[in-house]
Amino acid sequence: MTAHTPPTEPFRDPQLPFADRIDDLLSRLTLDERISFLHQFAPAVDRLGIAAFRTGQEALHGVAWMGPATVFPQAVGLGATWNPELVRRVGDAVSKEIRAMRAKDERVGLNVWAPTVNLLRHPLWGRNEEGYSEDPKLTSAIATAYTHGLRGDHPTYWRTAPVLKHWLAHNNETDRSTTSSSVRPRVLHEYDLKAFRETVEAGAVAGVMPAYNLVNGRPNHVSPYLSTHLRAWADEDLLVCSDAGAPSNLVDSEHYFDTHEEATAASLVAGVDSFTDHGTDSSQMIGRLRGAxxxxxxxxxxxxxxxxRQLSVRFRLGEFDPEDDPHDATGEFDTPAHRALAQEAAEQAIVLLKNDGVLPLAPEARVAVVGLLADECKLDWYSGTLIHRSTPLEGLYERFGPERVEFAEGVDRVRLKTSAGTFVHVPVVEDAADEVRGAEGALDPALLAGRTDLPALTTDATGTELALVDWGEGVLTLRAPDGRYLSVADDGCVRASADQPGGWFVQETFRLEPHGNGHLLKHLGTGRHVCVSADGVKVADEDPEVFELVVAERGEEAVARAAARADVVVVVAGNDPHINGRETEDRTTLRLPGHQERLLRAARAANPATVLALVSAYPYAVDPADLPAVLWTAHGGQAAGTALARVLAGDVSPAGRLPQTWYADDADLPGLLDYDVIGSRQTYLYFEGTPLFPFGHGLSYTTFSYGGLTARVADGSVHVSFTVTNTGDVTADEVAQLYTRAVDPSVPRPRRELLDHRRVTLAPGATTELGFQVPLSAFAFWDVAQDRWRLEPGAYELLAGASSEDVRLRTTVTLDGEPALPRAVVAGGLAAAGFDEQSGIEIVDRTKVSGDAVTPADGAAGEVVYRRCDFGRGIAGVTVEVAGEGTVELSLDGGPALAVLPTAAPTSGPYDYVSLGASVAAAGVHDVHLRLRGPLRLAHVGFSG
Incomplete structure (x- = not known):
């Protein structure tokens, strides 16, 4: 056996602990080299033999942006599987493909920005597709599984280093870099932090990415929560990577700091370790750091x-131990196993929402598959390039045979007639896409859309019939007969050049604007109107063309014909992930776009046996009353069509479950920027209305019975067990769900809250016993009076069943805990943001560094209430710490004002606090009501004897 010979540089000695090696390497780096490491694109240090390193490889549901790769279902689809073990295998496959791709292309990074842990609080969020669930417990279970797959199971070396997105309370795209999420302490701890915490504590997370928004008036990139919460949860160093452009936003859009040097310094001190800004150009950030x-x-x-912290991740990735790195030679890419896994994930993600017996389809059925997504396999912003693809039409052809399947897309077929009497013409181009297909035959839509070598559209006497689709809110796409979408390149010319709408700035969307006896055609990507000139059709600021829309056929006419000839109609509806709901753009309604509603009505009128298959990144409010069957799946990646066809045919019994509430109407939704899930009764946890379909809902082709629920308290946990039996004649999966409800809580608690779940496969007649060990901490809540978690003593109902509303078994356990105590306010006073209830209030930053204050949301008036404040034997006075201008009125138990404290004059700034005092006599326990009038900030309330 050869004795170990240490390398010259200790940082290259694998026998030493990582901490010692990092210390050694740090000592060898110059200050300029260390500063250069703080940009996303850290340069090589040739004198030490250190390679360049970049943070940030997108891998949300497969390797993204780096060319062909296996494409799995969208994240919300993975959440709908309710199957952590499956998702772990998906993460494992993705990380192996990253390693395989990196072996051929050093641009592929090992620091992966995935998964997204933001909770799906509001279904109109444009990035709904990126999250797993509205519930923190389910989200953390799925996210933990994915990170474990990405990390790999080697005890020392990580296959990839996952970074969670987006910290914190980020659930709107509208003004996302300037809006502040007002998050009260209970919501912060019980909801937004909870999903991150449980995932980080599981030990397979390398870091987080702060979100663009502010929380309680303070940008996430300078949040004290990064140190007080996040880094307290992990045993290893966590790497915090800024979101793209966010460091500059601190000055440029948020105006939170006066100079970029101040902003950069504040971010670094708060805990940001890698700055993603100005693309590959690191000079700006390096200059700011040197200036700071x-x-x-x-x-x-x-x-x-x-x-x-950066080096800690790089060492764990095996960068400095290439001979010992077990993942260095991983070559698993687009393997049969990965293809099978993509199909399995797509099948498990499908949710059967309603079924009156029309499904599964009869083997001899003649099927009409219709709709705008019937022959589509849509990608989103975080997808890789497809190597394989499967549309619903292709899946049904494969399963039933093309002779028994009829297709009608349902597009409107139109010609655009100019004011001169000519028509828009699409020049025929042979094999336009061949030049931009890779070795695997995959098409890059972005390359096609940006091409300027294709001929621009022209006009002639007959024109070209175009497929027009209205995706809702008047947003249109236009497609040439050969399938190419009309797009606008940098030169302003309109060409049929895109395989699909896509890209960061979508150039394939238009809007028809009524004008005189015709329409202007506005290109949404540039904001310009289409005009016709001697050198072709283009967009310009002047002389817009007035078009007459000549309709050759309405889409519903073709759909009705196909539907009338079939035994069963499958209407495939949903969204294009790049249009009306995506990163940078929230939705405005839950309704299905009008074009698709017309197609659905036409199919249903022609054939009552109409199945609606929704393929979408988010929920819709659809009326299922006259539809015999409804299914939903997220965009399912490369195997989407095959998976849907197998479920429709009954080869697979559907067992996906909704990861979020489906609301019946827009009126059921809170405001998009209302983050108080408790006060405004949001998500299944608090929603008191009747959902269209509840959280956890999903049907099967068989039936299941539940029995034998038992619960006992021992060893700091509640031990729960019950049986599930397949009472039908089909082998299928069931997702058994366990919830709890505090029977008589002292504060508002969830109507029910998910404790755990299990997805199990059962043959006909088979029974399984499921056991759950739930820690007592799962029953606790954040006590604002004591500023900590507290388990309240009393009765807790345990609910077992098939969804949050389909409860089959109930029992009650009585838990010991800490009784509620009045707030001891004489000694410590009241932290303003620690209220029990509020009206018209938002939380803001007390200082730029730490702390919270409250202010009227509209700058006019608001109220905060603090329950059960104990004044002991009595107080004689009250003081309030305020900034700004206005008045604080104090009353007890909702009675008349006992003290009115006005500011004599506006303070010099929002963080320049003054103390105002008044005499108040009170004793015993009372509810304190504070009414705030005017644009002032209240930070603290004190009481004196």
Whole structure:
């Protein structure tokens, strides 16, 4: 056996602990080299033999943006599987493909920005497709599984290093870099932090990415929660990577700091370790960091802390131990196993929402498959390039045979007639896409859309019939007969050049605007109107063309014909992930776009046996009353069509479950920017209305019975067990769900809350016993009076069943805990944001560094209530710490004002607090009501004897 010979540089010695090796490497790096490491694109250090490194490889549901790769279902679809073990295998496959791709292309990074842990609080959020669930427990279970798959199971070396997105309370795209999420302490701890915490504590997370928004008036990139919460949960160093452009936003859009040097220093001190800004150009950020050092806003120790965290990740990835890295030679890419897994995931993600017996389809059925997504396999912004694809039409052809399947897309077929009497013409181009197909035959839509070598549209006497689709809110796409979408390149010319709408700035969408006896055609990507000139059709600021829309056929006519000839109609409806609901753009309604509603009505009128298959990134409010069957699936990746066909045919019994509430109407929704899930009764946890379909809902082709629920308290946990039996004649999966409800809580608690779940496969007649060990901490809530978690003593109902509303078994356990105590306010006073209830109030930053204050949301008036405040034997006075201008009125138990405290004059700034005092006599326990009038901030309330 050969003795170990240490390398010259200790940082390359695999026998030493990582911490010692990092210390050694840090000591060898110059200050300039260490600063350069703080940009997303860290350069190589040739003198030490250190390679370049970049943070940020997108891998939300497969390797994204780096060319062909296996494409799995969208994240919300993976959430709908309710199957952590499946999702772990998906993460495992994705990380292996990353390693395989990196072996051929060093641009492929090992620091992966995935998964997204933001909760699906509001279904109109444009990025709904990126999250797993509205519930923190389910979200953390799925996210933990995915990160474990991405990390790999080697005890020392990680296959990839997952970074969770987006910290924190980020659930709107509208003004996302300037809006503040007002998050009261209970919502912060019980909801938004909870999903992140449980995932981080599971031990397979390398870091997080702060979100663009502010929380309680303070940008996430300078949040004290990064140190007080996030880093307290992990045993290893966590790497915090900024979101793209967010460091500059602190000054440019948020105006939170006056200079970029101040903003950069504040971010670094708060805990940001890698700055993603200005693309590959690191000079701006390096300049800001040097400026911050020169102004003594930073120290070298601050730089070293951030670099140390980066190096910790790089060492764990095996970068400095290539001979010992077990993942270095991983070559699993587009394997049969990965293809099978993509199909399995797509099948498990399908949710059967309603079925009156029309499904599964009879083997001899003649099927009409219709709709705008019937022959589509849509990708989203975080998809890889498809190597394989399967549309619903292709899946049904494969399963039933083309002779028994009829197709009608349902597009409107139109010609655009100019004011001169000519028509828009699409020049025929042979094999336009061949030049941009890769070795695997995959098409890059972005390359097609941006091409300027294809001929621009022209006009002639007959024109070209175009397929027009209205995706809702008047947003249109136009497609040439050969399938190419009309798009606009940098030169402004309109060409039929895109395989699909896509890209960061979508150039394939238009809007028809009534004008005189015709319409202007506005290109949404540029904001310009289409005009016709001597050198072709283009967009311009002047001389827009007035078009007459000549309709050759309405889509519903073709759908009705196909539907009338079939035994069963499958209407495939939903969204295009790049249109009306995506990153940077929230939806405005739950309704299905009008074009698709027309197609659905036409199919149903022609054939009562109409199945609606929704393929979408988010929920819709559809009326299922006269539909015999409804299914939903997220965009299912490369195997979407095959999976849907197998479920429709009964080869697979559907067992997906809704990961979020489906509301019946827009009126059921809170405001998009209302983050108080408790006060405004949001999500299944608090919603008191009747949902269209509840959280956890999903039907099967068989039936299941539940029995034998038992519960006992022992060893700091509640031990729960019950049986599930397949009482039908089909082998199928059931997703058994366990919820709890506090029977008589002292504060508002969830109507029911998911404790755990299990997805199991059962043959006909088979029974399984499921056991759950639920820690007592799962029954606790955040006590704002004591500023900590507290388990309240009393009765808790345990609910077992098939959804949050389909409860089959109930029992009650009585738990010991800490009784509620009045707030001891004489000694410590009241932290303003620690209220029990509020009306018209938002939480803002007490200072730029830490702390919270409250202010009227509209700058006019609001109220906060603090329950059960104990004044002991009596108080004689009250003081309030305020900034700004206005008045604080104090009353007890909702009675008349006992003290009115006005500011004599506006303070010099929002963080310049003054103390106002008044005499107040009170004793015993009372509810304190504070009414705030005017644009002032209240930080603290004190009481004196």
């Amino acid at each position: 050092l020169e102004r003594r806003l930073l120290t070298e120790a601050d730089i070293d802390t951030a670099v140390r």
